[in-house]
Structure formats: structure tokens, C-alpha cells
Amino acid sequence: xxxxxxxxxxxxxxxxxxxxxxxxxxxxxxxxxxxxxxxxxxxxxxxxxxxxxxxxxxxxxxxxxxxxxxxxxxxxxxxxxxxxxxxxxxxxxxxxxxxxxxxxxxxxxxxxxxxxxxxxxxxxxxxxxxxxxxxxxxxxxxxxxxxxxxxxxxxxxxxx
Numbered sequence: 001x002x003x004x005x006x007x008x009x010x011x012x013x014x015x016x017x018x019x020x021x022x023x024x025x026x027x028x029x030x031x032x033x034x035x036x037x038x039x040x041x042x043x044x045x046x047x048x049x050x051x052x053x054x055x056x057x058x059x060x061x062x063x064x065x066x067x068x069x070x071x072x073x074x075x076x077x078x079x080x081x082x083x084x085x086x087x088x089x090x091x092x093x094x095x096x097x098x099x100x101x102x103x104x105x106x107x108x109x110x111x112x113x114x115x116x117x118x119x120x121x122x123x124x125x126x127x128x129x130x131x132x133x134x135x136x137x138x139x140x141x142x143x144x145x146x147x148x149x150x151x152x153x154x155x156x157x158x159x160x
Contacts, residue, residue: 018120020064025116027057029109029131032076036105039080040098043087054080065119072115076108106130 031054041047054077061073083101086092092101110130117124 017064021066021069022120024057024060024064025069025112025120028061028073028076028112028116031057032105032109032112033131035080036102036109039084039087039101043090043092043098046090049084049088068115069112069119072108072112076105076112079104079108 035049035051035054038047038049042049058073058077062070065073079101083104086097087101092098110127113130114126117127
């Protein structure tokens with residue numbers, strides 16, 4: 001009887017932990033999308049940006065996420081650090097700057113989603129498009145920009 005109780009308790013803790021990890025991952029996806037859209041509004045419409053929900057989502061993923069998931073969340077945050085000031089301070093040079101930042105934000109989000117999916121169930125297939133994004137650039141256009149389909153920099157065949 002004691003062994004059964006211990007197994008049930010362990011299963012309950014594992015289920016609780018998995019649920020918390022999924023909730024934390026969902027918050028990262030939702031908040032990264034919100035920040036991306038808020039950056040655009042800050043740049044174009046001078047709307048204030050609230051970083052608190054994003055930072056709460058990051059803190060939560062640090063508490064319950066696997067190392068790969070935490071690393072992928074940190075990569076999204078790094079993209080925000082790399083690009084946010086130009087939109088908040090309105091020093092971005094135009095739509096090309098936004099398109100570059102947007103592509104990098106969406107690529108980082110996609111990498112996060114795939115890391116989270118793999119952690120939750122290693123049998124999941126890799127996704128190639130994030131939810132809530134514009135249509136992906138054609139593969140040839142991304143390649144000529146030096147980006148892989150997920151936004152990572154790759155050698156341009158015309159320059160190698």
C-alpha cells in the first residue's frame with residue numbers, strides 16, 4: 001500500500017511539473033508575440049511598452065524549463081535586446097529594419113517552439129512556421145538575405 005501511495009504521489013508531481021512547463025512555454029510564446037507587436041506600435045504610434053509580463057514569463061521558464069527550453073527563451077530575449085532600442089527610440093531606418101528584426105524575432109520564437117515541443121514529447125516533428133506571423137518569405141528570398149528558413153544566418157551561395 002505504501003509503495004502504491006508513493007508511486008501515485010510521484011506521478012502526480014510529474015504531471016504537475018509537466019503542466020507547469022507547458023504553461024510556462026505557452027506564456028513565452030504569447031508574451032514574445034505581444035512584445036513583437038508592441039515594439040511595432042511603439043515605433044509607429046508612440047505607444048508605451050510594458051516589459052513586465054515578458055520578464056515574468058522568462059522568470060517562470062527559468063524555474064521550470066529544461067536547459068534547452070531556457071536557452072531558446074534566452075535567445076528570444078537576446079533578439080529583443082538587439083533590436084528593441086531602435087524602435088523604442090525611433091531610430092530605426094525604415095521598414096527594412098523592422099523586417100529584419102521581425103524575421104529574427106519570429107525565427108527565435110520558432111526555435112523556442114520547436115525546443116519546447118521536443119522537450120514535451122520527443123516524437124514531435126519540427127515546425128517550420130510560427131503561429132501569428134506574416135507569410136514566410138520564399139526560401140530563395142531568405143537564402144539571398146543570408147537566412148535559413150528559421151532565420152539563422154547561412155552562407156550565401158553567390159558570395160561563397
